[in-house]
Amino acid sequence: MTQAPIALDTVAAAATDPDREQPWAELGLKPDEYARIREILGRRPTSAELAMYSVMWSEHCSYKSSKVHLKQFGESMTDEMREPLMVGMGENAGVVDVGQGYAVTFKVESHNHPSYVEPYQGAATGIGGIVRDILAMGARPVAVMDPLRFGPLDAEDTKRVLPGIVAGVGGYGNCLGLPNIGGEAVFDETYVGNPLVNALCVGVMRHDELHLANASGLGNQVILYGAKTGGDGIGGVSVLASETFEVSTGSTSGGPAKRPAVQVGDPFMEKLLIECTLELFAEGLVAGIQDLGGAGLSCATSELASAGDGGMHVWLERVPLRDSSLAPEEILMSESQERMMAVVEPEKVARFLQICAKWDVDATVVGEVTDTDRLVITWHDEVIGDVPPRSVAHDGPTYDRPYARPDWQDALQADRAEALPRPQTGDELRSTLLQLVASPNLCDKSWITDQYDRYVRGNTVLAQPEDAGVIRIDEETGLGVAVATDCNGRFAKLDPYAGAQLALAEAHRNVAATGGRPLAVSDCLNFGSPEDTAVMWQFAETTRGLAAGCVELGIPVTGGNVSLYNQTGETAILPTPVVAVLGVVDDVKRRTxxxxxxxxxxxxxxxxxxxxxxxxxxxxxxxxxxxxxxxxxxxxxxxxxxxxxxxxxxxxxxxxxxxxxxxxxxxxxxxxxxxxxxxxxxxxxxxxxxxxxxxxxxxxxxxxxxxxxxxxxxxxxxxxxxxxxxxxxxxxxxxxxxxxxxxxxxxxxxxxxxxxxxxxxxxxx
Incomplete structure (x- = not known):
């Protein structure tokens, strides 16, 4: 017997059916969070609204456990540190002035859990996502880097995930024609079952080419362009859900209850998207832009609307689909790759669509800017979402989670390695050197880096195994930038405050060693569960140390990423605050x-x-x-x-x-x-x-x-x-x-x- 489709869950239905059971817990929401959503809306949420809040209020998107600590990066910033900043924290990526009318944008983000579930696609789409963040600022992406962490080299889990992750990073980046100029590959037993895949991208633009994510201008059209929306990545990096709305919990489609949690990437589509977007920028056709990454359409629509001066109406049925069985809430949650959303003045829409067609990029008007303060989503003229956009994008939960220095920290610090037996003779020193150079963390990494194209585009000046990657920006003057990423998780475990500063110092030193003058910082803070008071203490100490260190070195944090819940069972990863430092090289011909x-x-x-x-x-x-x-x-x-x-x-x-x-x-x-x-x-x-x-x-x-x-x-x-x-x-x-x-x-x-x-x-x- 065929089950009849469940009626569409509209705003009107939500008002008349306040007690309907909803799968808020399965979507990762806490009881008080669900209650707060009902308070904001004055009713229960529709299935579509619940989908949006669940992904946007997830740890990955809302930073609900970390933002109370992250705010000190901005609060501690001096006027001198702000001087090179054109765009700071809060946008898709930070932007700094590097001189001669050029600006550089860079950012590092995580794709850890997806890369454990599906190593190749998890890593590949990590590269794709960070590239689109850079593109959304108006810049041409020019290079990528990949700080990686794995379990012991001989662990079966490492043998499973490492080849796929490396192939994913290389496959996607190589197809895009972006050189991979640096990164790390570090091995430690705490990363078994929880590898870290952090991805960095650097982009270059002229000062007047900067674009921001906002939807302003009454009547401006909202255009979704790029790949069609599919069932891959529903919940994806937002909550890494293996289940979405099942038929019994409100799906209107009767479609599959389980979808792949990991996005599937298409680098050739992304390459077309990059070139198409840069041409749209060059013709002045874009009033606001946002990439679709974590939380997909839920993120793009709510963030554009909340950063604008009005509201937005979205006709969700217009979204081009690869899978016609997708329910509205699944469309809103899908993290399908290679998609962008632009705000375009009505008289420029025809030319916008013409350029997209030239690049064989699908483009569809799916909404328009309104003079309300609401994000309204309709499905075949039925209102399935009507929310204050800021409540979705920016006003999510804020947790000041308890933290405490763990009981074992004193004993750990008292157990000094300086007391261990050490080599006494020349032969023993020689043997130690040979043992260390062959160890996984110090050995030759060319098995990894040879899978990456380091010199495509012809502007790579230095790349692995140099201290920092160096890219030429201007051929005539030789202006360039150097970028390094670093973190010693063992140092951070021994003393999180000092460990964060040592990561910052090492990246700063590596940039300087190539001849780059350090200018700005991005970070990717990878930690265990925030519900563990010891982990939160590590996080609090790390952010405190990093903020103070940046002030002392005089370089600002321009943005970054927090990745929590990185642990297997009760074993958290080493606290791993990866720090990226970018510096200016006045003349790359004189790099060191x-x-x-x-x-x-x-x-x-x-x-x-x-x-x-x-x-x-x-x-x-x-x-x-x-x-x-x-x-x-x-x-x-x-x-x-x-x-x-x-x-x-x-x-x-x-x-x-x-x-x-x-x-x-x-x-x-x-x-x-x-x-x-x-x-x-x-x-x-x-x-x-x-x-x-x-x-x-x-x-x-x-x-x-x-x-x-x-x-x-x-x-x-x-x-x-x-x-x-x-x-x-x-x-x-x-x-x-x-x-x-x-x-x-x-x-x-x-x-x-x-x-x-x-x-x-x-x-x-």
């Missing part, structure tokens, strides 16, 4: 590479090396240990170091520069040597009070190893002295391809390379 390019260069260490081993790769790899306090944070020293690196690089003093962080000086020397198979002979007796082990493997911050031509040594010394940065000459690069630590050991680069490069291929082929 990380590798030693020739013999006869003098090698120096900038900064102070202390006995700081807790949270280090040595403790992690050799002893499986996590405890103690992370390296000391000295942001004044980081600023001073950056001055030396930027001035020395752009001034032609530095032949090479490499930040010192994971793996310490030993890893920095290894990577600098292997870049061009140039050897080095060093004497480390002048640092760390002559303790060779500490000198090689300490992970003290605010340090870099640099190489200069002999004739530039005096200029380097003068720069270091002017900025108060300790400088120690440790050796010279050599013709012989050997890394030699005088008085301790020597290791052929061929042997080091064999250990360094074999790790990932041995697992993945």
């Amino acid at each position: 590479p990380s590798g030693f390019a020739s013999a006869g260069l003098e090698v120096y260490v900038l900064g102070t090396t202390r006995e700081e081993l807790s949270g280090s790769e040595w403790a992690h790899v050799v002893h499986g240990h996590l405890g103690g306090l992370p390296p000391q944070v000295d942001l004044a020293a980081e600023k001073a170091l950056a001055e030396v690196l930027v001035e020395g690089g752009q001034g032609g003093v530095l032949a090479a520069a490499h930040d010192l962080s994971d793996g310490g000086l030993a890893q920095g020397l290894v990577e600098s040597c292997l870049r061009h198979d140039v050897g080095v002979r060093v004497n480390v007796s002048g640092i760390a009070e002559g303790d060779a082990f500490v000198a090689l493997f300490s992970e003290s911050a605010a340090r870099a190893v640099v190489a200069v031509r002999p004739e530039d040594a005096d200029a380097l010394r003068a720069l270091a002295e002017k900025n108060g940065v300790p400088l120690t000459r440790i050796g010279v690069t050599t013709e012989e391809p050997v890394l030699e630590v005088e008085g301790e050991f020597a290791a052929p680069l061929s042997e080091i390379r064999e250990a360094w490069s074999a790790t990932l291929p041995s697992v993945f082929g």
Whole structure:
């Protein structure tokens, strides 16, 4: 017997049927949230309205557990920090002035849970979504990056998700013709069952090309263009729902009760969408624009309307569908990819549609701007939604969740790695170095990065494995930008406040090492459940540390993302506040590479090396240990170091520069040597009070190893002295391809390379 379709749930029906049972709990809403929705509307919500509120009030879209902490990024910002900001937090992406009439927009976001469920599509659509965020600001996307986190290399879950995630990142980005210029691949047991896929995109525009997301102008038309709307991604990144409205809970269609939670991407459609959108911008046809990502049409319509000066009427039945069985609420929740929504003046609609047709991009007028303060959604002339748009987009729940320093934190910090047994002889130091370079976090990542096109479009100046990616913006002047992403989750576990500042400092240092002057920050804050008081303490300390660190370094947070509930059972991931720093390179022809390019260069260490081993790769790899306090944070020293690196690089003093962080000086020397198979002979007796082990493997911050031509040594010394940065000459690069630590050991680069490069291929082929 065929079940009769359930009657459409209209606003009129909601008023006359106030007690209808609704699946608010299944959609992730709490009892008080559902009660609040009823209070806002003065009645129960319709199925369509409930769908909208459920996705827009989700943790991913509303930041309900984090926004009380995030507001300090804006509150602590000084006038000096605001100076380069053209657009700050609250828009699709931040925008900064980089000089010469150019602006750059960049942002990093997460696609963690979808990438666990379906690794390829989860990662691919993560790239697609962040690219559209950048496009929506009016910019041409020019590069992407991918900070990734996985479980142990030998874990079955890692073997399942890593190849698919890497293929998804590469497949989508390569098809778009966007170079992947950097990122990270970090392994830790806490990411088993919860890999992190963070995606960053950089876009470039002229100052007058900036566009914002708002629907203003009575009678302006609302156009949905791009791919058709399908059943993929319903609930998607918003709540990662495996179930939507079932027939028994209010679906009007009788369609499938289960839909794929992960979106399915089409990079070729996205490429057409990019070029089409840029042409629409160039002809001045767009009054407001919003991409469709998390929460789909629910987000685009409510955010455009709430940021405008009136309201919006949407004719939902006009939305082009790939699946005719979709119910209205499913259409509103679908996170199908490659879609944009534009607000267009009536007299420009014909030309808008003409350009879309030229690019073979579907475009349909689905609404118009009204003079009300309501978002009204109709389905074949029946009103199925009538809401204050701000209540959906911006006035969701705000939770000041309880947090407390966990009982185990003191014991964790007391368990110092400095007390662990350490190498005593030269042979033991040599063995330790070979063990570390082959470890998953320090080994060669080219198995991953070789799947990415790093040089498409011809403007990539530096890419992996350099300290930061560098992209040329202007061919005539050589203006460019450098971007780096960093985070050491072990440091953040030991001390979340310091760990956040160390992530910021490392990204800042990596940008400076290439010759970029740090200008702005985006972040992706990945944590466990906000309902755990220890996790919320980690989050609160992280945001407090990051805000204070940005003030001290004088660079603003322009926007970012929060990803919570990253845990498997009771095991939360390491607190992972990924920090992206963008800097301006005045002339990319004078960028500083990380590798030693020739013999006869003098090698120096900038900064102070202390006995700081807790949270280090040595403790992690050799002893499986996590405890103690992370390296000391000295942001004044980081600023001073950056001055030396930027001035020395752009001034032609530095032949090479490499930040010192994971793996310490030993890893920095290894990577600098292997870049061009140039050897080095060093004497480390002048640092760390002559303790060779500490000198090689300490992970003290605010340090870099640099190489200069002999004739530039005096200029380097003068720069270091002017900025108060300790400088120690440790050796010279050599013709012989050997890394030699005088008085301790020597290791052929061929042997080091064999250990360094074999790790990932041995697992993945």
